[in-house]
Amino acid sequence: MTHIVSLRFASITLCLMSLVSIPGMAIAQARTAVSAPATSVERPSPIAESEEARAHAWGLDATEWSRYQQVMQGPLGIYSPNLDPLTALGIDARSDAERQHYAELQVRAEAQRVQKELIYQQAYDAAWKRLYPDLTPVRSLTSPSRGASLAHTERLAVFIKDDCPPCDARVRQMQASGAPFDIYMVGSRGDDTRIRAWAQRVGIDPVKVRARTITLNHDGGRWLMLGGQGALPAVLPGMGSP
Template sequence: MRYLPRLTVAVLVAVPVMVSAQQPATVTPHITHPQIKQSHHERLSQEWGLRSDEWTRYRELMEGPLGIYSPNLDPLTALGIEARSDDERQRYAELQVQAEARRVEKLLAYQRAYDEAWQRLYPDVLRVTLPEAVTGGMSLIRTQRLAVFVRDDCEACDRRVQRLQASGAVFDLYMVGSHDDDAHIREWARRAGIDPARVHNGSITLNHDAGRWLSLGLAGDLPAVVRQVNGQWQRQ
């Protein structure tokens, strides 16, 4: 039997060591958690039109009393409320007006697409507006319209709605106690004499109340016709 020289074994063992020494492993840069967090905050601040220091101030404000009293304030409102000068207050007010204009324009564009789709797919069915999860509460788009709150088995409600319809008023009707049952509200609209053409063209909308009436905190029984005046909902 023939044996390999001991020198050959030594060379074979040494080769990997030499290669490893000549080609050090490449170390992949590691992004730390603070770096990711900073990048996220920079993106958010840019979306609101704010500088990094303004975003930092907003976060600090929301960790204090302002965040406890109003935990869901957006950055522009929070900074505007706690503005340290008239110039700051004016800056945040202008930024917020611009942001609201962009938001409402998007909502209107989607509303137009929704209306077109409904008319195309269900032209003979009265439309019931779903709870406004996108805007929260009562739609900002419809604040210049009347809001009419009614309930079933209420003759006074039927009469009030019929008078409003006859006068040509444009309004959004909210049924209290509908339990999100579209068939229920459609049947009520039929019995109350709501003109389907007015519903189709959007001058009257049918909506589930979904707690809105209680959230307004207005006194008195139903029916209730309300309008927003200077940011406050008032009975008419």
């Protein structure tokens, strides 16, 4: 009898131990499931997507864009830090065929840009005449008027500065000749009032400015990009209208 009771007690104990161990196992399994690393889904890096988009905008692939970045880390990037990809790759071309390839890409890009600028220029001119009919327009390097160069391929660009008697004399002479030309004021700091006051003092004909026979422009650093050497005025042929 005592033996039978002992066996029953042992069986009950084992059952209780089993009931206690089951929740513990469930908790351990749950912890294991939580701690197990989730399967990661690779997603394209936003930076990579941005670089790819920038390359595509210039008609370049990833390899060409990478080479452009390498080129700009060298001497060319120091001399011309804001050089566009097509110009940079064309200058640093490794063969005549490569140079021709980037030249054609740039011509196509320029043609598309000029077409858009010409359309916007019409809207710009109409807005200017409507808002400021008696005010002489001044164009900066960012204004949408470079498309006018297609119609005036033999224009001259004259770089001048304020308080420069030789500059004044040269501009008056050019205006008297009747030839179309573009004036770039070096050191104007984007001040329209300053360049307008200079134009009025020198005697620039507002009618010629409105007709774009003569344009008034802020240099915006272009003189430095061209080398910035020599005294002003400086007259450069073949630049076209800005």
